[in-house]
Amino acid sequence: MAKVEAGMAGNVWKVLVKEGDEVKAGQEVVILESMKMEIPVAVEADGKVTKVHVQEGDFVNDTDAIVDVE
Amino acid sequence: MFTKVLIANRGEIALRVIRTCQKLNIQTVAIYSEADADALFVREADEAYCVGKPPVNQSYLNAEEIIAIAKKSGAEAVHPGYGLLSENASFATRCINEGLTFIGPSPNIIASMGSKIEARKTMKEAGVPIIEGINTSLESEDEAKLAAKEIGYPLMLKASAGGGGIGMQLVNSEEELVKAFAGNKKRAESFFGDGAMFLEKYIAEPHHIEVQILADSHGNVVPLWERECSIQRRNQKVVEEAPSPFINEETRNKMLEAAIKAAQHIGYTNAGTIEFLVDREQNFYFLEMNTRLQVEHPVTEEITGLDLVEEQLKVASGAKLSFTREDVTRNGHAIEVRIYAEDPKTFFPSPGKITEFKLPEGEGIRNECAIEAGSQVTPFYDPMIGKLIAWGQTREEACSRLKRALEDYKIEGIKTNIPMLIKTVSHEQFLKGYTTTQFVNEYYLPLLTSTK
Numbered sequence: 320m321a322k323v324e325a326g327m328a329g330n331v332w333k334v335l336v337k338e339g340d341e342v343k344a345g346q347e348v349v350i351l352e353s354m355k356m357e358i359p360v361a362v363e364a365d366g367k368v369t370k371v372h373v374q375e376g377d378f379v380n381d382t383d384a385i386v387d388v389e
Numbered sequence: 390m391f392t393k394v395l396i397a398n399r400g401e402i403a404l405r406v407i408r409t410c411q412k413l414n415i416q417t418v419a420i421y422s423e424a425d426a427d428a429l430f431v432r433e434a435d436e437a438y439c440v441g442k443p444p445v446n447q448s449y450l451n452a453e454e455i456i457a458i459a460k461k462s463g464a465e466a467v468h469p470g471y472g473l474l475s476e477n478a479s480f481a482t483r484c485i486n487e488g489l490t491f492i493g494p495s496p497n498i499i500a501s502m503g504s505k506i507e508a509r510k511t512m513k514e515a516g517v518p519i520i521e522g523i524n525t526s527l528e529s530e531d532e533a534k535l536a537a538k539e540i541g542y543p544l545m546l547k548a549s550a551g552g553g554g555i556g557m558q559l560v561n562s563e564e565e566l567v568k569a570f571a572g573n574k575k576r577a578e579s580f581f582g583d584g585a586m587f588l589e590k591y592i593a594e595p596h597h598i599e600v601q602i603l604a605d606s607h608g609n610v611v612p613l614w615e616r617e618c619s620i621q622r623r624n625q626k627v628v629e630e631a632p633s634p635f636i637n638e639e640t641r642n643k644m645l646e647a648a649i650k651a652a653q654h655i656g657y658t659n660a661g662t663i664e665f666l667v668d669r670e671q672n673f674y675f676l677e678m679n680t681r682l683q684v685e686h687p688v689t690e691e692i693t694g695l696d697l698v699e700e701q702l703k704v705a706s707g708a709k710l711s712f713t714r715e716d717v718t719r720n721g722h723a724i725e726v727r728i729y730a731e732d733p734k735t736f737f738p739s740p741g742k743i744t745e746f747k748l749p750e751g752e753g754i755r756n757e758c759a760i761e762a763g764s765q766v767t768p769f770y771d772p773m774i775g776k777l778i779a780w781g782q783t784r785e786e787a788c789s790r791l792k793r794a795l796e797d798y799k800i801e802g803i804k805t806n807i808p809m810l811i812k813t814v815s816h817e818q819f820l821k822g823y824t825t826t827q828f829v830n831e832y833y834l835p836l837l838t839s840t841k
Contacts, residue, residue: 327738327768328444332555333576352580354472354771355553356625358737376579378446381740381768 320369322384323362329353331377331385340368342388349373349385362388390706391415391466391490395459396434397480398470399449401775402682403430404759406468409698418462420455422448424767429759436462443769449473452480456487466490466705468698472771475681476503492705493659494680501655502678506549506587512675515654517647520666520674522589530570536588537566543591546573550581552677554624559591592674594825596667597621598633599679600648601689603660603697605704610652611714612645613689613697619824620813622736627806627829628813629685630724631692634784634822640671645714651678660686660701684727684776687757691723691780722784724791726810728758728798730772733809734837738772741765744802749794753780753787766803774805784822788814812836 329351336348347359348368366388373385393416396403403419407430410417419434424443431437438458441448449455450473459467467484469475469492478500484491493499501507510524521540526549527533537544537560546569548556556577560566570586578584601613617633618626636644648663662683664676686697695717704710730739746762758775760766766774777794781787795811813819818832825831 327740327772328770330580332580352555353738354625355555356623357554358623374579375576378444380444 320387320389321362321364321366323348323360323386323388325351325379325381325383325385326360327351327353327358328380329358329378331373331375331379332357334371334373334375336368336371336386338368338371342366342368351379360385362386364388390708391702393418393462393464394466394468394492394702395420395455395462395464396468396470397449397455397474398468398472399425399428399430399770401757401759401773402470402684404433405757406470406698407433409696409702412696413699413702415702418458418464420449420458422769424765424769428764429761438462443767445473445769452477452483456483456489459484459489460487464489466492466702468492468701469681471681471684476679478503490705492701494657494661498655498657499680502680503552504549504583504585505547505552505677506585508678509587509675511655512651515651517651517663517675518673520589520592520676523587525587526585527570527587530567533566533570533586533588534563537563540588540590545589545591546570547587547589548573548577548581548583549585549587550577550583554621556581557624592666592668594669594827595619596633596635596824597626597664597676597826598636598644598667598673599662599664599683600644601660601662601683601686601697602648602652602657603700603704603710604652604657605710606658606707607709608653609710610649610657611710611712611717612648613693613695613717614719615641615644616685616688617824618685619826620819620828621826622829626685627727627729627810628724628824629688630722630784630787631688632719632722635824636667636671640667640673644673647673647675651675659704660697684773685725687755687776687778688723688725691755691778692719692721693717694720721780721782722787723778723780724787724814725776725778726791726795726814727773728775728777728800728810729806730766730774730803731806732804733806736806738768739766739804740768740772741803743800745799746801747799748775749777749797751790751794751797753790754778754794755780788820809833
């Protein structure tokens with residue numbers, strides 16, 4: 320299982336996947352907001368989303384897991 | 390004039406404000422998070438206080454702590470910089486209630502310009518052209534569909550509490566509008582605490598051109614010409630210049646007049662920027678008003694010879710502007726590029742430690758930067774690490790000086806957007822002076838795939 324980390328501190332603007340979704344490498348799963356800018360977070364490998372850790376409006380730090388992919 | 394000012398910001402803008410304060414013999418108070426303890430702006434301030442942990446909501450957005458520090462240090466005024474608390478009406482109100490001068494307009498103006506629907510209504514009353522659209526909050530999908538039919542697609546669906554590059558979506562058809570509406574409304578509710586949504590007609594090939602104004606508390610409003618900021622990625626500016634190479638003198642004059650009308654109508658004070666979208670035919674429309682100092686203010690300073698922070702401090706202390714519109718002459722051409730710690734292909738932030746660092750020098754070159762070799766670019770804040778500004782007698786001269794300076798910019802240890810900036814400022818389309826907000830998509834990104 321791979322944990323996808325936020326990579327930067329910011330607010331969760333948009334969650335694009337839900338548990339059970341199949342995702343492809345490079346696919347954007349969450350969009351963060353920082354300084355009025357939308358910054359997408361993508362998964363590195365194909366897989367299935369087993370857990371979404373964040374909700375829209377949450378504040379995340381760079382090392383926080385945002386989704387788990389199996 | 391003030392004797393001591395607290396700067397409620399960090400990085401290059403904190404340092405920028407400190408420099409002007411030093412020039413005016415004003416004592417400076419910096420605030421910093423634990424992540425910024427070793428930063429240059431902290432050392433340059435006369436006093437510095439730790440305001441909390443690295444995340445902004447525990448430090449630079451902690452209004453209570455910031456005000457407590459201001460009072461403890463004996464500061465008389467607070468300069469909010471840009472971003473962070475600079476457009477937070479309740480912070481401005483709290484400063485005033487605590488007897489501190491907030492260096493910016495009054496809280497009610499910040500609030501009314503922060504609501505995009507309210508701002509549209511106000512500008513319409515002022516006689517400033519607005520984009521065809523609706524000025525009330527859309528409560529339901531059906532209401533949105535009806536309004537959309539009247540205006541016609543394509544449209545921008547926007548959150549009233551959004552702004553900058555956040556909270557807007559292009560919709561090309563009723564199907565897309567229906568698909569986007571509920572989610573965007575809910576997101577605006579949870580994110581901004583305000584779910585008000587509205588629609589604006591989509592302007593094709595828009596230029597983003599804004600007018601800088603200064604206003605004192607005696608009713609004087611002076612425009613400081615315009616800036617063209619069309620080159621953006623993720624709806625955020627990366628290259629800004631003054632004057633705009635696109636508009637003609639007639640349009641320029643009309644835009645400056647509109648900006649004066651806007652500022653006078655709302656009784657604006659301090660430095661502010663009225664942003665417009667300008668279409669192919671040079672029709673211009675109000676986009677939003679930024680009630681603070683802008684990141685790109687140096688290009689205006691370069692062509693006018695004014696120090697905008699100095700003017701902000703003066704008008705905030707109650708002084709009259711010492712010049713009129715006619716006095717503000719335009720000299721040469723200035724271009725600014727924002728240096729970001731980010732991947733030049735994906736634009737994803739690239740934090741890390743800067744191992745080697747040397748700023749470029751040369752005639753007409755100015756740097757606004759608060760980092761040095763050994764600085765850590767943390768993931769907690771905006772990844773902009775500095776701004777490089779080039780001035781020339783002509784646009785051609787400014788372009789060539791800027792390109793040379795970018796090539797001389799020495800920064801190691803992190804990825805930066807400098808390669809992207811070099812490609813941009815040497816691109817034929819940029820040199821021609823016709824840039825729209827689609828520049829990165831149309832001209833820069835295709836370069837990457839063609840050279841792979």
